[in-house]
Amino acid sequence: MKRPLIILAAVLPVFLWSCGGGIELSGEIDSRPAVFPDYSDVTVPCNIAPLNFRCDAPSGKTALILSSGDVTVCIKGPEFDIPIRKWRTLTATGEDIRAQVCVREEDGWKGLKPFVIHVSADKIDPFVAYRLIPPGYETWYRMGLYQRNLESFEQTPIITNDKTGDNCMNCHSFCNRNPDRMMFHMRAVNGGTYTWMDGKIEKLNTKTPKTISALVYPRWHPGGRFIAFSVNDIAQFFHTTDRNRIEVYDSVSDVVMYDTRNHEVFTTGLITDSTRFETFPAFSADGRKLFFCSSPAQKVPGGYKDIRYSICSIDFDAENKSFGTKVDTVYSAWKSGRGATLPRVSPDGRFLLFTETDYGCFGIWHHDSDLHVIDLRTGADISLDGANSDDTESYHCWSSNGRWIIYASRRLDGLYSRLYISHIDEDGFASKAFLLPQKNSWHYTRQLESYNVPEFITGKVGFNMDEMAEVARKDPGINVSFAE
């Protein structure tokens, strides 16, 4: 598919022109450069990979002058591929970076309006794990879980389905961002839940006669022994007209707890109420509370627009494997008129981050979905204007230090989820988000896959892909039982 034109277009400018040791400006132009991605006025962690971008200048030579403290770097354009070593000298100054795109005109180089990249001393976790998948309907072909080094551009597979019979894999989750304590599901061929703990792979058959389905949406308890899951009967349909193309919904759902020590599932009637849909569990930072989403059950598909999830919590005692006796409502869909999904508590336990959407459980398919924060200390609502856009935001998670969130947004084209990162200050406010940088600024244009469920991790996942594939193929799996 790739045409020779692309190769020539990439190679020829190298022979024609090089930025060399810098340029001298003979004037300024009072307009902003048309650049992609837009990195103006964003806040980035000091250890992030270079923010490569391109300038869509109509013609002529372009250059980029980056300066921070007493460091100045000049990069040739129109695709500004910033060498990582030069980028590090810029981010190491402890000051903001000033970026100025310059264009060569007949009477010399002119500088367009510069913009600023704020560099935060708050570091970001070095890796993010995600699934790459076409944002499609029901089929898949190639699919995999990947990990990206945020300090460089390296992306490596965690596991890809070409090793496991072209099956579906999803719902990866880590305990406290620990790459050595992970789980994910495979569906269809070699179906099962796979855990990677203490250097050991386990395959689990998680459907029990007492639960609605096999285990679905996971969240690890911070102690590492338990994983909370929802069990759901999931369906989807297609709209004829609505901007939201697809509707994914549950016809029933509950929340259960899985004990990794004895392969048992247990629960309580308070989170398995047949008159309600309970889903998307999550834990408080200290593990003493289980958060989950809960909506009055509706008849589906007809009543799909009436499904609005509140965020509730119940006490959880990991020592005694017991739940509290009452359910509290943290966020009321009834009061706000909008539903909430995917609760995620900040590592310091103070902020509850979630997706707010008009209705339903799959905010990623709703253009109105936004991120929202509640201060659990004061109960105050915090709107994340810097992180949100006029399109979908969802699939969010916190960095280890609680200063960064990474999430999926469909703002570029309304369909393909891309990863955005926002700095969160001590009051819970978000800085202007920046698009996960790529080596090639055309990367996202060409890419026909979505980034799905980004999860920060503190290092690379340690299991061997072939070993995991062998377990998937050969191991019959451990049958999970239900503890009454």
Add this chain to the structure above:
Amino acid sequence: MHFFRLCIPILFLFACSCSTRQLPSTDWEKVIATYENDEFKVNYLELAKLNLALAQTGRLAEDLFKYTQATSLGLIPEWNRTEEVGRISSDIFFAMGNIAYSQRMAFEANVVAEEEYVPEMLIRLVQTNLIYGAWKVAEKYIDILESDGYDCSRYRNMLGNDAAVEADPVLGPKRRCVLEEDRIALSEGIEEDLKYILRQNPTHTITAEYLGVMYLLDCNMEAFKAFLDEFYGTVSLPALPRSFAEAACMLSELERNYWKKMGVSKKIYEQYRDFKTRLETGLSEDKYKDTFWYYIMRVNTSL
């Protein structure tokens, strides 16, 4: 000298790369011609291709029984998660005016393709997104096609321009098929969706052809009669094509002179009476092999 020798292949590559690729298009008459000898392997997929070609040339309800037919699966094959079925299904739904499902199947075909994408299906995604006014994602697909050398200027000019989409001879009529009131696609079956489309865009006559033919191929005479009662005499179905007229003759067994009410010619009605006589007296019905009567008799015999 060596330098110039090196330049030749580079210049050749450059010249190749500069040639613009035309967007693929289909010659429907040629497609039909490949089925003319009626010796093609009868399977649902081949029938769906043939019937699509007949529909695109306005001959589906007129000529379908000139070819061996086999239930409505020969109109729209069952989705089996293959690129080929995804492609043809997208084409068929597009022809019918079911834009949501055309888009869905184009997407599915691209996903299961071995290649990065299927050009025809990426174009379909451009078309359907332009129809829905989803400009940004349409532009993304245009960018990809253009970077691979396809001439997408026609579609690029429509970005952000509702009037241009509505004026386009292909996309305009399809946009008018998108239901004003959102529904769950196919929740009541393909036929019900086609009715909604036809009620909203009565001039989209290909939808009427598909709908009526779908009933006939499934021998659903009750639904077919309701279809005629609703749409005959409207702009959707001003006159009955051959297969519909033949079915209307049969419906006259239930409602006296129904064929007259539906404007069926006396000649066709007499042919129907002759067919019946042959059936009752054991004479060969082979001269009516290309009729709905023969088709329904064959289906009933095989039951």
